[in-house]
Amino acid sequence: MPSSEQLAQLILSGITQGSIYALIALGFVTIYNVTGVINFSQGEFAVIGAFVAITLSQKVLLWHGQMTASLEWPLPVAALIGVTTAVVIGALLYRLGIQPSRNASPLSQIVVTIGASIALRGVVLLVWGTDPYRLTPFTEGPPFEFFGAILTRQSVWVMGLTVVFVVSLFLFFKYTLIGKALRASSANPGAARLMGINPRQMGLIAFALSAGLSALAGIVVSPVTFTTFDRGLMLSLKGFVAMIMGGLTDPVGAVVGGLILGVVESLAAGLISSGYRDAFTFAILVIVLLVRLGGFIKGRKGEALERAGL
Amino acid sequence: MKNKLNILISILAVFGLLLAACATPTTEAPKPTAAPAQPTAVPATKAPEPTKAPEVVKGDPYTIGAFISSTGGASSLGQPEADTVTMMAEQFNKAGGIKGPDGKMHEVVVKMYDDQSDPTKAVEAVKKIIESDKAVVIVGGTSSGASVAVNETVTKAKVPFISVASSSAIVTKADGSQHEWVFKTPQQNLPVAMVQIDWLKAKGFTKIASIGVNDAFGKDSMAAMKKAAGDANIKLVYEGTFEPKTTDFSAQITAIKAAAPEAVIVHAVPAEGAPFTVQYRDLGLKFPLVHNHGIGNQAFIDTAKVAANGVLFPIGKILVIDQLAANDPQKPVIDKYIADYKAKFNKAPSSFGGHAWDAMIMVKMALEAVGPDSAKIRDFLETKIVKFVGISGVFNIDAKDHTGIGKESLVMVQIKDGKWLYVAPADYAKVP
Numbered sequence: 241m242p243s244s245e246q247l248a249q250l251i252l253s254g255i256t257q258g259s260i261y262a263l264i265a266l267g268f269v270t271i272y273n274v275t276g277v278i279n280f281s282q283g284e285f286a287v288i289g290a291f292v293a294i295t296l297s298q299k300v301l302l303w304h305g306q307m308t309a310s311l312e313w314p315l316p317v318a319a320l321i322g323v324t325t326a327v328v329i330g331a332l333l334y335r336l337g338i339q340p341s342r343n344a345s346p347l348s349q350i351v352v353t354i355g356a357s358i359a360l361r362g363v364v365l366l367v368w369g370t371d372p373y374r375l376t377p378f379t380e381g382p383p384f385e386f387f388g389a390i391l392t393r394q395s396v397w398v399m400g401l402t403v404v405f406v407v408s409l410f411l412f413f414k415y416t417l418i419g420k421a422l423r424a425s426s427a428n429p430g431a432a433r434l435m436g437i438n439p440r441q442m443g444l445i446a447f448a449l450s451a452g453l454s455a456l457a458g459i460v461v462s463p464v465t466f467t468t469f470d471r472g473l474m475l476s477l478k479g480f481v482a483m484i485m486g487g488l489t490d491p492v493g494a495v496v497g498g499l500i501l502g503v504v505e506s507l508a509a510g511l512i513s514s515g516y517r518d519a520f521t522f523a524i525l526v527i528v529l530l531v532r533l534g535g536f537i538k539g540r541k542g543e544a545l546e547r548a549g550l
Numbered sequence: 551m552k553n554k555l556n557i558l559i560s561i562l563a564v565f566g567l568l569l570a571a572c573a574t575p576t577t578e579a580p581k582p583t584a585a586p587a588q589p590t591a592v593p594a595t596k597a598p599e600p601t602k603a604p605e606v607v608k609g610d611p612y613t614i615g616a617f618i619s620s621t622g623g624a625s626s627l628g629q630p631e632a633d634t635v636t637m638m639a640e641q642f643n644k645a646g647g648i649k650g651p652d653g654k655m656h657e658v659v660v661k662m663y664d665d666q667s668d669p670t671k672a673v674e675a676v677k678k679i680i681e682s683d684k685a686v687v688i689v690g691g692t693s694s695g696a697s698v699a700v701n702e703t704v705t706k707a708k709v710p711f712i713s714v715a716s717s718s719a720i721v722t723k724a725d726g727s728q729h730e731w732v733f734k735t736p737q738q739n740l741p742v743a744m745v746q747i748d749w750l751k752a753k754g755f756t757k758i759a760s761i762g763v764n765d766a767f768g769k770d771s772m773a774a775m776k777k778a779a780g781d782a783n784i785k786l787v788y789e790g791t792f793e794p795k796t797t798d799f800s801a802q803i804t805a806i807k808a809a810a811p812e813a814v815i816v817h818a819v820p821a822e823g824a825p826f827t828v829q830y831r832d833l834g835l836k837f838p839l840v841h842n843h844g845i846g847n848q849a850f851i852d853t854a855k856v857a858a859n860g861v862l863f864p865i866g867k868i869l870v871i872d873q874l875a876a877n878d879p880q881k882p883v884i885d886k887y888i889a890d891y892k893a894k895f896n897k898a899p900s901s902f903g904g905h906a907w908d909a910m911i912m913v914k915m916a917l918e919a920v921g922p923d924s925a926k927i928r929d930f931l932e933t934k935i936v937k938f939v940g941i942s943g944v945f946n947i948d949a950k951d952h953t954g955i956g957k958e959s960l961v962m963v964q965i966k967d968g969k970w971l972y973v974a975p976a977d978y979a980k981v982p
Binding site: 243245246249250253257370371372373374382383389390392394464465466468470471506509510514515517 | 764790791792793795796797798800801802804805807808820821824825828829832833834849853855
């Protein structure tokens with residue numbers, strides 16, 4: 241029988257991991273609400289953001305060991321550039337991939353994002369290779385003890401920063417002009433357009449914002465779980481599952497969905513078998529899709545969901 | 551409703567993508583060199599016949615086949631192996647070739663293929679080596695997967711094959727007997743476990759945790775540990791696995807902590823072993839951490855950094871040869887190999903290159919003794935490789951053991967401040 245310490249440890253690890261799923265899912269929801277596209281290259285932004293930050297802040301072998309980067313810039317600068325890189329790539333993806341195909345069906349646009357994710361993954365593989373890399377933890381020091389479970393300092397960073405990002409995102413949507421415009425074009429694109437809101441501009445902002453959010457998630461979690469070139473696909477899928485759990489269009493639901501997913505995975509891996517970690521995620525996905533497409537959280541059906549006729 | 555359908559279809563598409571991704575053989579690194587299966591026949595270095603001595607009679611060339619993963623996921627192992635095979639063939643030919651039992655000097659031709667870390671391509675290469683190149687003996691098979699895959703082909707064609715990969719399944723059948731035509735040079739996992747057990751005994755530990763990667767290598771090593779621990783009356787209080795390429799081990803480490811062992815034995819390669827070590831330290835576990843020989847590679851230290859400090863593991867002697875006693879039987883051989891390799895490639899060789907060195911020397915000894923006859927070469931390898939001092943160990947091959955390295959050929963190494971440190975058996979109780 242698992243002890244309470246063991247349970248506490250698994251739940252803490254689950255929340256850490258779930259915070260990352262939550263951030264990725266938030267990116268999914270933002271893009272979906274504004275443009276109607278499910279962006280499957282979301283996870284790649286996390287990987288690229290983390291790799292850029294790692295390359296700028298520590299010694300890294302590039303191009304199959306043919307080049308060594310040892311810039312050792314301070315972490316905040318490196319992280320900022322990592323996020324910026326992802327933002328630029330996100331904007332480019334919208335400008336070069338999604339906008340030209342705006343008259344195509346949403347399904348075609350989803351395929352565009354899948355194509356982009358494969359291409360980005362290939363680039364990462366070429367530049368950084370297959371080895372796992374780890375960003376230095378933000379603060380050094382012994383871990384904290386918490387109900388008999390160990391909480392590393394980086395986990396505190398992950399949870400704390402997730403709260404900060406989520407809160408500032410909500411403030412942004414609620415109180416800034418751009419945020420309001422984004423919400424308007426999500427609620428009623430036609431009316432928003434009549435009010436002088438440029439939907440293309442909004443799409444561009446949504447992609448850039450989500451890419452940046454993913455990159456932040458990738459950077460804060462890198463000291464805990466390492467970064468490898470092929471992590472993006474799994475992050476995308478987990479983020480997508482979290483988004484579905486939350487009801488597709490609901491940001492709060494996405495965050496809660498991400499956290500639940502992280503904890504369920506961790507408990508399944510710890511109490512049943514680590515081999516079933518991902519199987520549980522996708523079992524949840526199938527159940528949600530079959531039983532309750534509106535998400536697990538009652539009474540929170542977003543208006544866009546109704547609009548979509550789901 | 552249409553939208554709902556779209557989403558469902560897209561989910562299916564993503565699942566398809568995921569499956570497709572899983573189906574690709576391991577992590578395929580980019581392939582810098584195109585030209586997939588072009589036999590890079592090692593430049594048949596026109597033996598610059600040292601002295602035009604008239605008594606040297608030249609015979610027909612001897613053809614050796616080789617298939618090695620120079621590109622792809624296993625390329626970090628395969629590159630030094632391919633380099634070593636090339637270097638050895640050049641050395642043989644510089645000396646005028648191999649002197650066969652007929653008294654003539656035979657030039658050595660190596661037909662080398664890159665299997666791109668893909669077992670299917672390895673089988674194709676071996677078929678080509680046997681059918682069109684007519685090689686009498688084959689070396690190579692960088693990964694355990696490729697080495698196991700070609701077993702049937704070489705057995706059917708009755709051509710001896712010396713593998714440079716480590717899984718015991720390469721040479722051992724399910725019933726414990728040996729595959730007739732297959733030999734291998736890297737150490738088995740069992741002697742590795744025996745060295746770990748020696749250390750546990752020196753420390754007086756009786757309760758251990760054993761955790762490994764869920765693939766051919768990890769499972770073989772875990773089975774070896776289970777057997778060795780059982781023989782030594784050491785209890786496995788925790789046994790667990792993790793999937794290849796996992797980077798989050800919090801669930802397993804939590805369970806290990808709850809099981810409270812006296813030491814933790816890990817069976818992995820740097821790709822998972824390094825992240826495991828980092829998280830193990832992060833989560834504050836204090837039980838000594840012991841890895842197996844899979845992590846004996848600079849990549850482990852580079853990735854795990856300070857977390858690698860104090861890690862213990864058994865491995866072949868080449869890693870710490872400069873710290874071994876001058877009278878170690880393997881020292882002259884290993885020193886010469888390192889010097890030759892450095893002179894030619896301007897970098898230090900790895901233990902993987904050493905496995906290829908051992909295989910090439912065995913081939914040379916067999917050809918000198920029995921000439922280009924596959925059946926006789928097989929018999930020679932099985933009966934005449936006795937007390938052969940190689941890089942990976944001192945070999946004593948017989949019909950019951952087609953590897954032939956005992957635990958004496960392994961040493962315990964501790965990682966300290968990013969360096970490999972030899973631990974003499976007398977000091978086992980003092981580390982970590």
